Amino acid sequence: MMLQNGKEMSVLCDIREVRKVDKPARDYFALEGSLWIKALAFLIDPPVTDVISSFYLGTHPSKMPTRSFTDRTKALAFLETAMILVALLWIGDFADF
Amino acid sequence: MPNSDDFRIKRIHGMLLEMARGNFFYSLEPSEENDNISSLIVMLNMVNEEIRASFVHQGFANAHHTPQCIIQLSLLMASNGSIVMVSNSTCSLLSCLPKDIIGKPVTKLMSDMSQKKWDKKVPKLLRKSRAETVLQLEFKTSEGLLLSKSCNVSVFQTLDGTGQKILLDTVFFTKGEPFGKGMMKNTLMVTKGTKDHKVPMSQGDIQIIRDVHDMIINNLEKDLPKLKELALQMGTN
Structure with a gap:
């Protein structure tokens, strides 16, 4: 969040080496930690981090486009597409207004 | 041995048994491995955390099941960290007898991460005559399950002037017996x-x-x- 400095961004979250995420960390990431995230891709290495990302996504549903990938290139491609979609939706909302 | 499949499955059984008994205080030590058993351990720990959190939330928010019983984990130590006194509830939580832990260093009861944290923080506290802090510590039960909690650590001078003592305490809420029998x-x-x-x-x-x-x-x-x-x-x- 310090790096973002208030700017909304798409985020690639490499959790392949993570072995534990406790509840306070999950809850923080789901609320304050996601404030300036437009789209989120988890880079995982099954099975452990697959379980972590699935559990997080299952227990903390989010409106922003979020998916897990084992391939970095696919994750980045997803983020690019998601950003275009978010921009289109934003333009659509603005036109309705 | 600690990372063998059988060993980890036994720990999972132990944890599930505790959960079946209604005890959600414990967790399993995560391993460095990236296999199916490790993923099961990770999932079990997270499910356990969610259930435990929902109980406490209901306890405070719902008048039907306010937590009635408080289990206190208390350890009194000499300035070198060796345990001088334990409460019965502490022994029950750590699945051990007082004679098994009295006289031993408190770090023997902790996970590696917590040992490092303890060794780093407590000497600083001992430089003062009276000090207090809160540390997130993980204790290991004799069955190998983890007990993770924020603990209050106080350092004080004894009245008889024999030196400093360390008091570590924290509480756990349970529903217990709501009213009289x-x-x-x-x-x-x-x-x-x-x-x-x-x-x-x-x-x-x-x-x-x-x-x-x-x-x-x-x-x-x-x-x-x-x-x-x-x-x-x-x-x-």
Whole structure:
């Protein structure tokens, strides 16, 4: 969040080496930690981090486009597409207004 | 051996047994491996955390099950960290006998991460005559399960001037026995001074009152029903 400095961004979250995420960390990431995230891709290495990302996504549903990938290139491609979609939706909302 | 499949499966069984008994305080030590058993351990720990958190939340937010029982984990130590005194509830939480831990260094009961944290923080506290801090520590039970909690660590001077002591304590909430046992359980005292001041209430009556409470809470935007309507709807009289 310090790096973002208030700017909304798409985020690639490499959790392949993570072995534990406790509840306070999950809850923080789901609320304050996601404030300036437009789209989120988890880079995982099954099975452990697959379980972590699935559990997080299952227990903390989010409106922003979020998916897990084992391939970095696919994750980045997803983020690019998601950003275009978010921009289109934003333009659509603005036109309705 | 600690990372063998059999060993980890035994730990999972132990944890599931504790959960089945209604004990959600413990967790399993995560391993560095990236296999199916490790993923099961990770999942079990997270599920356990969510269940534990929902109990505490209901306990405070829901009048039906306010936490009644507090289990205190207390350890009194000499300035070198060796345990001088433990409470019975501490031994029960750590699945050990007092004689097994008295005289031993407290770090023997902790996970590697917590040992490092303890060794880094406590010497700083001991430089002062009186100090207090909160540390997130993980204790290992004799069965290998982890007990993770924020602990209050206090350093103080003994009155007889024999040196410093360290007190570590934290509390766990449980639902426990809500009220008295036997006859008291079914009796509610209402008004002092009346001749027959005890109104016996059955479990059914208590349940009806709770249902009415829930019905009112869930329909705050609507007007309260008249007593007759309430009686017909909820079975009150």
